[in-house]
Amino acid sequence: MIEIQQLKFSYPRSHFHLHISDLTIETASVSAVVGPSGSGKTTLLHLVAGILPIGVGNVLVDQTDLSTLTDAERRRFRLQQVGLVFQDFELIDYLSVIDNVLLPCRIGDAVALDDGTQQRAVNLLERSGLADHIRKPVTKLSQGEKQRVAICRALLPKPAILMADEPTGNLDPKTSDQILELMLSSAREYKTTVMMVTHDHSLLHQFDRVIDFEQFLTSPETASSAEGASI
Amino acid sequence: MSWRNALYLAVRSLSWYRGRAITIVLCLALTLWLPITVRLLLNQFRADIISRAVATPLIVGAKGSRIDLALHGLYFDSVSPDQTTMAEANYIQDTGFATSIPIHVQYRTQSINHMTGVPIVGTTIEYFEFRKLGVADGHGLSMLGDCVVGCNVAARMQLELGDRILSAPKNAFNLAGNYPLKMNVVGVLAPAHSPDDNVVFVDIKTAWIIDGIGHGHQSLNQADDGVLLEKTDTNVTASAAVLPFREITADNIDSFHFHGDEDTFPVSAVIAQPASRKNRTLLLGRYLTERRDVAQCVKPTEVVQDLLNIVFRVERLVWLSSLLSATVTALLLALVLSLSIRLRAVEIRTMHKLGCSRWTIAVLISTEFLMMCAAGIVMAVTGAWLVSVLAADGLKSLLF
Numbered sequence: 001m002i003e004i005q006q007l008k009f010s011y012p013r014s015h016f017h018l019h020i021s022d023l024t025i026e027t028a029s030v031s032a033v034v035g036p037s038g039s040g041k042t043t044l045l046h047l048v049a050g051i052l053p054i055g056v057g058n059v060l061v062d063q064t065d066l067s068t069l070t071d072a073e074r075r076r077f078r079l080q081q082v083g084l085v086f087q088d089f090e091l092i093d094y095l096s097v098i099d100n101v102l103l104p105c106r107i108g109d110a111v112a113l114d115d116g117t118q119q120r121a122v123n124l125l126e127r128s129g130l131a132d133h134i135r136k137p138v139t140k141l142s143q144g145e146k147q148r149v150a151i152c153r154a155l156l157p158k159p160a161i162l163m164a165d166e167p168t169g170n171l172d173p174k175t176s177d178q179i180l181e182l183m184l185s186s187a188r189e190y191k192t193t194v195m196m197v198t199h200d201h202s203l204l205h206q207f208d209r210v211i212d213f214e215q216f217l218t219s220p221e222t223a224s225s226a227e228g229a230s231i
Numbered sequence: 232m233s234w235r236n237a238l239y240l241a242v243r244s245l246s247w248y249r250g251r252a253i254t255i256v257l258c259l260a261l262t263l264w265l266p267i268t269v270r271l272l273l274n275q276f277r278a279d280i281i282s283r284a285v286a287t288p289l290i291v292g293a294k295g296s297r298i299d300l301a302l303h304g305l306y307f308d309s310v311s312p313d314q315t316t317m318a319e320a321n322y323i324q325d326t327g328f329a330t331s332i333p334i335h336v337q338y339r340t341q342s343i344n345h346m347t348g349v350p351i352v353g354t355t356i357e358y359f360e361f362r363k364l365g366v367a368d369g370h371g372l373s374m375l376g377d378c379v380v381g382c383n384v385a386a387r388m389q390l391e392l393g394d395r396i397l398s399a400p401k402n403a404f405n406l407a408g409n410y411p412l413k414m415n416v417v418g419v420l421a422p423a424h425s426p427d428d429n430v431v432f433v434d435i436k437t438a439w440i441i442d443g444i445g446h447g448h449q450s451l452n453q454a455d456d457g458v459l460l461e462k463t464d465t466n467v468t469a470s471a472a473v474l475p476f477r478e479i480t481a482d483n484i485d486s487f488h489f490h491g492d493e494d495t496f497p498v499s500a501v502i503a504q505p506a507s508r509k510n511r512t513l514l515l516g517r518y519l520t521e522r523r524d525v526a527q528c529v530k531p532t533e534v535v536q537d538l539l540n541i542v543f544r545v546e547r548l549v550w551l552s553s554l555l556s557a558t559v560t561a562l563l564l565a566l567v568l569s570l571s572i573r574l575r576a577v578e579i580r581t582m583h584k585l586g587c588s589r590w591t592i593a594v595l596i597s598t599e600f601l602m603m604c605a606a607g608i609v610m611a612v613t614g615a616w617l618v619s620v621l622a623a624d625g626l627k628s629l630l631f
Binding site: 046049051071072075076078079084086090091092093094095099103104105106107108109110113 | 233236239240243244246247248577578580581582583584585586587588591595
């Protein structure tokens with residue numbers, strides 16, 4: 001379960017302010033996050049993932065209060081508990097498909113790189129229809145295939161939360177459906193909580209819940225009036 | 232993050248960006264290769280040139296340039312010093328302080344098989360024992376007119392036992408001067424990796440015959456009166472029509488003879504091999520006192536060391552230029568790395584998002600850099616070593 005209370009966040013030298021009074025996302029739920037560009041959807045994902053430090057307020061993920069964690073603890077939390085999928089896939093060009101999936105194991109010690117993990121990576125790729133591409137460089141893959149690799153990478157550590165930032169934004173409609181199907185079915189199978197930012201309203205019917213973000217966006221002048229806004 | 236994972240990712244990255252990696256490695260390797268190679272070659276040069284000098288205790292010769300005398304006595308193929316006489320060799324021998332080994336290097340062979348002639352070294356049998364020169368093929372000098380050739384001479388001039396080689400006269404227009412002597416190759420020396428490999432050895436008396444001091448000709452008692460200018464009971468004076476033999480054979484060897492006192496015959500230098508340190512000091516003392524006006528005795532190590540001190544100032548220039556080029560390379564590498572990190576900003580950001588610390592990212596980039604440095608150093612050292620091995624003979628040929 002993700003619980004956000006009285007979260008306030010702003011970037012230095014920016015007019016952007018995010019204020020979420022109260023937001024709760026149930027465990028194993030699949031939520032779509034929608035809202036206009038610049039409303040703070042990606043910022044929220046980064047706050048919940050521990051990429052950005054919590055300034056004011058509390059963000060609890062399965063009883064872990066992210067605002068109390070150090071940078072190193074947040075990184076460890078991220079590696080173990082959070083799977084991230086990005087719009088631009090953000091794969092490492094010089095690594096093969098399997099090495100990209102296993103990357104979280106190589107850049108930290110939170111996830112062990114053992115035989116079991118390697119077998120899991122292969123299984124994820126096979127299930128994603130990439131069995132024939134395991135040793136290929138990722139640059140040889142199509143856009144859809146790249147995003148499938150990114151999803152496998154996100155799912156490898158069996159994360160409690162899967163966060164996807166417009167994962168279908170660069171894909172054609174057919175591939176978008178396939179990617180969404182893969183991501184949601186995998187998440188449901190592993191009972192993973194999903195938060196997915198999207199602009200594609202045609203996909204919203206596939207989610208348990210839709211969080212419209214516009215209501216969290218405040219200006220410094222109107223911040224006080226927006227306090228208490230919640231879903 | 233384990234070093235194993237860092238190495239794995241670094242290898243993958245370097246392999247992917249191999250054009251950049253190879254360029255950096257080559258830049259590093261070339262920058263390091265030059266000073267390392269120069270240092271190795273100069274050390275080799277120093278060792279080679281010093282070892283020959285160290286193995287030669289003292290060299291005695293005519294007054295004049297001590298450098299010319301030492302280099303001529305050691306390496307033969309250098310500016311010829313003023314000549315001394317066989318009296319100096321006999322004097323040293325008579326003192327009992329040292330064994331004297333005269334060296335006569337005034338002539339070269341004629342060109343053979345398109346190879347330029349090499350020095351003809353006239354000496355005594357003691358020289359071969361002194362330098363520990365062995366005969367690989369054939370035998371040593373046994374009669375006038377015999378010669379043994381260094382292994383490089385035999386190889387380059389394609390000489391075999393029984394071949395004849397001609398000495399080259401100093402001056403082709405001096406009819407009264409020396410005539411070319413045809414020498415018989417009776418032995419090929421085993422490789423000594425020294426200047427001895429590049430010369431032809433003859434007995435010192437053969438050298439004097441080449442020099443025109445000794446000669447052989449038909450018996451004047453049986454000669455036609457037309458070639459005799461004057462004939463008394465004790466003296467016979469012949470004209471230039473009596474030609475000397477140009478080759479020494481078993482049939483004519485008895486006719487070879489020398490005119491004058493052997494003490495006056497020329498030698499280029501005399502190697503003195505003292506029996507002890509004390510004898511060496513005593514001999515040096517003689518040449519600082521009673522022989523001071525007629526000859527000089529030099530210590531080859533001192534002369535060569537003085538020479539090296541001058542020559543090796545060049546090394547400092549090489550080091551200075553290497554330092555400058557290394558600085559420029561370091562600046563360029565810093566620029567390349569900085570640009571490379573900028574180009575990989577997306578990758579670095581992704582790793583950070585996934586949970587990678589800045590320290591880990593620094594370790595990854597440092598590992599790549601260290602691997603490129605290591606590869607550059609290995610290439611530079613290997614290249615320098617190969618050059619020093621492959622160029623060793625060439626270097627020696629330049630030296631000797």
